[in-house]
Amino acid sequence: RTDKPHPGMVRAGEEVTTKKGNKIEVKGTLIRSHITPETIEAEVGDEITIHLTNLERAQDETHGFTVSTMNVHASVEPGKTVTVKFKADKEGVYPYYCTEFCSALHLEMQGYLLVKPKGWKPGKTAEAKANYTETDYKATVKKVADTQVVIDSVVGYITSVNFKDFPDVVNMVDDATDQLNKMKDAKAKHEAAAAKKDWDQANLWAEQVWQYQVKAADIGLRAKTYLE
Structure with a gap:
């Protein structure tokens, strides 16, 4: 403990993802029932650092965080910031989600890590049709x-x-x-x-x-x- 603000701490609306070379740094937040950002994009071989700040004020509202198959887990107490680091070594779509039951919408507290092949470039896509009336x-x-x-x-x-x-x-x-x-x-x-x-x-x-x-x-x- 240093009793100083964590360098990865952000408030609501300040979440940011930056990439320099093969290093990705995410400053995100947790609050019932949402993880921000909802998606993190990377390429195979990227080193990912995720700082997560629990925005809750209620003292018993701990949130968890894990990235499926990446052997990453964190437990984040209210008002605290926790950092996880790992390497994206395989392409695919990997869910990340809260592992501490936190509310009736606990199961909606999730997002996705999108790991693309090294050097991947998007192709042309057709314009999507309207989904709603x-x-x-x-x-x-x-x-x-x-x-x-x-x-x-x-x-x-x-x-x-x-x-x-x-x-x-x-x-x-x-x-x-x-x-x-x-x-x-x-x-x-x-x-x-x-x-x-x-x-x-x-x-x-x-x-x-x-x-x-x-x-x-x-x-x-x-x-x-x-x-x-």
Whole structure:
């Protein structure tokens, strides 16, 4: 312990991946229920260093991290940063995920390491067809509205009692608020895409809003249960 900030520590929104020669350095974050970045690209022979910062404020919210088949594992306590290093010695797609049960969405806390052959170059691809329609988008927007009703109900209960007397609940409320604050940008993007009738982008950004909501709702329900 040095009691100094870890050189690989980043805050939410500051995650970054850099590559110099055959060395890749990732500064990522962990928070219920998401690993950022969601994908890491490398080539066979690259040396990969991943710094992971646990953004949780709740003291019992430890996250794990492992890269399938790479014999890499880390346990990251709230507020801490941990570093793992390994060599990408075989091409393929390798999942990485949280190994500590952390929430109802624990199984969604994952990403992928994409290891390409040395010197790989992309070929020409045909333009993908649209996957979503206006009907899909409207269904997602309704899901967002329905989820907000649940969130408002939970917030109403939490604020109706003196939750600030309980530090653990205060931390959970702060975590939930962080998630909800991220919705504004995604909401603006899905509404702008919908105005252009780009239903793929509109639906994807609306789904992102919902993901933030679900994370906030999960934390809020834990806080409500704690108070009850």
